[in-house]
Amino acid sequence: MSAPDFSHDGIRTARGTAFRYLFMICALLSILTTVAILLTLLVDAVDFFRIVSPVEFLTGTQWSPTNEPVSFGVLPLISGTLIITIGSAMVALPIGLLTAIYLSEYASERRRAYLKPALEVLAGVPTVVYGYFALVYVTPVLDTFLPLSTFNALSASIMVGIMIIPMVSSISEDAMSAVPDSLRQASYGLGATKFTVSTSVVVPAALSGIFSSFILALSRAIGETMIVAIAAGQTPRMVDLTDPAGMFLNSIQPMTSAMVQIGTGDIVGQGAAYKSLFAVGLTLFVITFAMNLVSELIASRYREVYR
Amino acid sequence: MAADTSDDSAASGFGQISRSKDVAFRLLALAATLIGIVSLAALLLNVAIDAVGWLDWGFLTNPPHPNPNEAGFLPALVGSIAIMLLIALITFPVGVGAAVYLEEYANDGYLTRFIQLNIANLAGVPSVVYGLLGLGLFVGLLNIGYGSVLAAAFTIALLILPIVIISAQEAIRAVPDSQRQASYGMGATKWQTIRNVVLPRAMPGIMTGTILALGRAIGETAPLIMIAAPTTVFGIPNSLLSKVSAMPLQIYNWASYPQTEFQYGVVAAGVVTLLVVLLTINSIAIIIRNRYQQRT
Numbered sequence: 046m047s048a049p050d051f052s053h054d055g056i057r058t059a060r061g062t063a064f065r066y067l068f069m070i071c072a073l074l075s076i077l078t079t080v081a082i083l084l085t086l087l088v089d090a091v092d093f094f095r096i097v098s099p100v101e102f103l104t105g106t107q108w109s110p111t112n113e114p115v116s117f118g119v120l121p122l123i124s125g126t127l128i129i130t131i132g133s134a135m136v137a138l139p140i141g142l143l144t145a146i147y148l149s150e151y152a153s154e155r156r157r158a159y160l161k162p163a164l165e166v167l168a169g170v171p172t173v174v175y176g177y178f179a180l181v182y183v184t185p186v187l188d189t190f191l192p193l194s195t196f197n198a199l200s201a202s203i204m205v206g207i208m209i210i211p212m213v214s215s216i217s218e219d220a221m222s223a224v225p226d227s228l229r230q231a232s233y234g235l236g237a238t239k240f241t242v243s244t245s246v247v248v249p250a251a252l253s254g255i256f257s258s259f260i261l262a263l264s265r266a267i268g269e270t271m272i273v274a275i276a277a278g279q280t281p282r283m284v285d286l287t288d289p290a291g292m293f294l295n296s297i298q299p300m301t302s303a304m305v306q307i308g309t310g311d312i313v314g315q316g317a318a319y320k321s322l323f324a325v326g327l328t329l330f331v332i333t334f335a336m337n338l339v340s341e342l343i344a345s346r347y348r349e350v351y352r
Numbered sequence: 353m354a355a356d357t358s359d360d361s362a363a364s365g366f367g368q369i370s371r372s373k374d375v376a377f378r379l380l381a382l383a384a385t386l387i388g389i390v391s392l393a394a395l396l397l398n399v400a401i402d403a404v405g406w407l408d409w410g411f412l413t414n415p416p417h418p419n420p421n422e423a424g425f426l427p428a429l430v431g432s433i434a435i436m437l438l439i440a441l442i443t444f445p446v447g448v449g450a451a452v453y454l455e456e457y458a459n460d461g462y463l464t465r466f467i468q469l470n471i472a473n474l475a476g477v478p479s480v481v482y483g484l485l486g487l488g489l490f491v492g493l494l495n496i497g498y499g500s501v502l503a504a505a506f507t508i509a510l511l512i513l514p515i516v517i518i519s520a521q522e523a524i525r526a527v528p529d530s531q532r533q534a535s536y537g538m539g540a541t542k543w544q545t546i547r548n549v550v551l552p553r554a555m556p557g558i559m560t561g562t563i564l565a566l567g568r569a570i571g572e573t574a575p576l577i578m579i580a581a582p583t584t585v586f587g588i589p590n591s592l593l594s595k596v597s598a599m600p601l602q603i604y605n606w607a608s609y610p611q612t613e614f615q616y617g618v619v620a621a622g623v624v625t626l627l628v629v630l631l632t633i634n635s636i637a638i639i640i641r642n643r644y645q646q647r648t
Contacts, residue, residue, distance in 0.1 A: 207391060
């Protein structure tokens with residue numbers, strides 16, 4: 046391969062090699078994206094931490110980036126995110142798990158062919174539409190029997206929950222379908238009913254896949270932006286464990302909603318409020334990335350067991 | 353399916369209980385399956401009823417207006433479609449290229465597994481974070497303008513790229529290996545095999561995945577807010593660098609108006625328009641998928 050090879054075969058090989066590297070660059074672009082996300086977040090977040098100490102950011106209980114007295118404690122925002130996550134988990138995890146059991150164990154082939162795409166529609170609806178639904182239709186209905194504020198965590202949680210149902214159900218169903226049929230047959234052979242087989246054999250056997258779907262769905266709920274920005278309001282407040290009802294009935298502000306508020310504000314330039322956007326973004330990124338990673342690792346482990 | 357015990361009456365009693373428990377559980381699971389679908393259908397019905405009278409030709413061809421009767425959707429509609437076309441131009445070649453590399457060229461080493469894990473993780477990064485990436489990289493570093501068509505397209509293209517790659521990989525993986533072997537047997541090179549055998553066979557699947565991803569792109573709002581796309585634009589974008597709005601952004605803006613005419617009229621019309629466009633896109637994907645399935 047010392048002299049350039051201009052034979053027909055040589056050109057063919059060279060072209061093949063050129064495409065190989067071109068495609069490799071495309072694949073490497075994904076790693077570049079991750080690096081770019083980290084760098085853009087870090088550069089401005091580090092600037093922010095020169096103005097506000099990380100300790101103050103991570104332990105402060107007041108979030109008020111633009112109004113005097115300015116303060117940048119991220120805990121109220123994390124509280125808000127936690128409330129939405131817990132609320133949507135209470136909706137999506139049981140419903141998603143039951144859906145997965147139904148689809149994998151009970152539904153006929155034909156029914157599954159209708160129900161699965163119908164469920165996938167839930168994840169395909171733009172989140173801004175869900176936010177609007179929550180604000181304009183769900184809140185007024187709930188308001189007739191609950192003391193709700195116009196903006197509240199409850200309607201937002203319900204909507205986020207509905208949005209993430211398909212993430213729980215489809216991954217859990219995959220995990221349940223991967224459970225070998227011999228386990229089910231063995232259980233039936235012992236005289237078990239379908240209920241027992243589903244809950245005592247299939248679900249425990251698919252547990253790692255189910256867990257991984259839960260984590261992934263919760264990570265999605267943590268990062269969900271438009272529903273909470275429209276319907277949950279903009280009142281950063283700390284979790285008050287003594288008043289769980291009040292937490293859900295009143296306006297809160299998760300991390301993502303705070304980012305939208307700063308993003309739509311007139312904050313241009315290099316002030317601390319603008320930079321705080323990147324610090325909050327970094328916090329959000331680290332939390333969701335870690336959760337996605339854990340979910341992926343758990344899922345790949347269960348894949349190895351049954352293949 | 354009663355448990356096998358020696359005592360007959362106990363056995364039937366036990367069987368009765370466990371059978372009714374079985375039926376109850378079956379119904380509970382079915383109900384859970386339907387909850388999401390039914391509530392979405394109810395909400396969609398509500399919004400469709402509210403949109404009646406507001407969704408007319410004037411709405412589709414007018415620019416936004418503070419008076420609800422004259423408010424229109426045209427700049428947002430055109431903006432969304434312009435952004436989407438650009439996203440398709442960016443993500444399709446890059447996504448397919450990456451998928452071809454991972455499925456056909458890469459060997460199963462640490463680097464490949466790392467890339468794969470990274471792609472899976474990128475698919476789960478919140479869209480608002482991609483917005484910050486767009487703000488820092490495209491608007492800040494490369495200076496292609498706050499809220500421009502190009503900045504919006506690049507930002508959302510990066511957001512849906514992992515989805516395009518993953519679905520293209522699945523389509524390529526579904527091409528039977530025997531066809532590759534046949535091509536090699538004819539003396540074809542790897543690239544010729546990919547171009548003449550693998551890609552044509554995988555193309556319907558790749559198209560379906562890409563179109564579905566574009567459907568997701570058209571609904572993205574948070575990244576546009578982060579790159580400071582204006583929520584209300586009165587004209588149609590006339591260059592890649594002009595400021596652009598998009599349907600979901602306009603909906604977000606209108607939803608914050610306090611008047612009922614906006615809350616239950618104009619926004620509903622916007623939501624219906626957005627969903628109709630989305631539905632059209634998804635049906636195209638389904639048609640491609642069905643035609644492909646019939647052929648094989």
